[in-house]
Amino acid sequence: MHLFTKAMNNTNYDACPECDLLLKPAQPKPGEKVHCPRCGLLLSRPRKQSVERTFALSIAGFILFFPANLLPMVGLTVLGNANTGILISGVIALYNDGMEAVAIVVFLASILFPLVHLCLSLLISGHLYFNRPNRYLVAWMRWMHHLDEWVMLEVYMLGIIVACVKLMAIAPLKLGWGLYAFIALIIITTLLTSSLDNRLFWQRIEQLRKENKNAS
Amino acid sequence: MRAKANALTQGFIRCHDCGYLVKTVDHLLSCPRCNSHLHARHPHSLQRTTALLVSSFFLYIPANIFPIMTVNQFGAGDAHTIAGGIVELIDSGMIPIGMLVLVASILVPSSKLIGIGLLLLCAHFRWQINARRWTVMYRVIAFVGRWSMLDIFMISILVDLVDFGGIQIIAGPAATAFAAVVILTMFAAENFDPRLLWDNQKNL
Known part of the structure; x- marks a missing residue:
């Protein structure tokens, strides 16, 4: 995979995205980090087997997404009445309270965007893993890049912790399998983000496109 | 020094989406690798961020x-x-969690508003500052923004779970406003271009 790194960039230069310093691209080995000498931004951190790992983690995340969303996460019992919550039921409760805008935001940040993000990384890494060119690869990469910031699973987890602390004062809580699946999903998505090497992915996509052009 | 260092003054534009370097003399409108629009700096960065x-x-x-x-x-x-929710948490002895909520829902949004305001002033008036330090500040602001959604998620869980015959939690109007603040400041941070800070420095 490192063969591609040298051949691809037509300018042989690189620029820091935050301070615009013109740089000679470094060729870091997996595990090394390259920082911008002027502003200190982490420029690249290549990973071993980035494509393979991303592919595997995307599959795992995709599978875990369903129990995390469908099984009860937290249960609360007051005076013999039991209530259990899942991700979507919080959205519905907000919606029924007349907080449509907030409900939509919660739905997007905790359910739809994480799912779309997982699907995109599954599609991209799958295509790269099997060396299949696809004209939508570029669009998928761009969408994933823009979605990154709006996937807020780990923030939701903190929300669950704070809510649980507040609720413990009212009544006994029961943690369900959905919560464990959700925690596992967060660990998977965190590993996924750190294993996904943007630079390498873009280079591989361009490489695939050129090979495809030459073949046809 | 400045003329040497910046990619733009050397005749290169970096694609925002994929990081590809394009020569300015080619006069390309979109990136040859990923097709996104090319801009040397975020378009109308200061105006959009201010708005x-x-x-x-x-x-x-x-x-x-x-x-x-509202707890019924x-x-x-x-x-x-x-603020009332935090005071209640701290009063009932949940000090670490109270601090967490204090940081996420009061300190972070307010320091974000001030921080982005300072960055805007700095870029607009071309203050001569330690650009590296200010870029780090920008990075912290951009990273920390999403964590303020914590309060909104917590409310969605509380509203869902606490709904029994006599006891009920209902979300209030501040939730919409607060969610809007978090999202708008995230967009503001995204639209601000830290390279403007570096462009304005006379001696680097």
Whole structure:
């Protein structure tokens, strides 16, 4: 995979995205980090087997997404009445309270965007893993890049912790399998983000496109 | 020094989406690798950021004044503002969690508003500053923004779970305003271009 790194960039230069310093691209080995000498931004951190790992983690995340969303996460019992919550039921409760805008935001940040993000990384890494060119690869990469910031699973987890602390004062809580699946999903998505090497992915996509052009 | 260092002054534009370097002399409108629009700097960065920042500043006022949730106990409503919820947590001995909520829902949004405001002033008036330090500040602001959604997620869980015959939690109008503040400041941080800070420095 490192063969591609040298051949691809037509300018042989690189620029820091935050301070615009013109740089000679470094060729870091997996595990090394390259920082911008002027502003200190982490420029690249290549990973071993980035494509393979991303592919595997995307599959795992995709599978875990369903129990995390469908099984009860937290249960609360007051005076013999039991209530259990899942991700979507919080959205519905907000919606029924007349907080449509907030409900939509919660739905997007905790359910739809994480799912779309997982699907995109599954599609991209799958295509790269099997060396299949696809004209939508570029669009998928761009969408994933823009979605990154709006996937807020780990923030939701903190929300669950704070809510649980507040609720413990009212009544006994029961943690369900959905919560464990959700925690596992967060660990998977965190590993996924750190294993996904943007630079390498873009280079591989361009490489695939050129090979495809030459073949046809 | 400055003329040497910047990619733009050397005749290169970096694609925002994929990081590809394009020569300015080619006069390309879109990136040859990923097809996204090419801009040397974020277009209208200062105007857009200012607009988003001003609107989030005005939304920040109702977000703190109005109740973010109301606890109904057998007909008697007990409204909580953001600050009230934290005071209650700390009063009941949950100090670490109270601090966490304090940081996420009061300190982060307010310091974000001030921080982005300072960055805007700095870029607009071409202050000669330690650009590296200010870029780090920008990076912290951009990273930390999403964590303020914590309060909104917590409310969605509380509203869902606490709904029994006599006891009920209802989300209040401040929740909408607060969610809007978080999202608008995230967009503001995204639209601000830290390279403007570096462009303005006379001696690097």
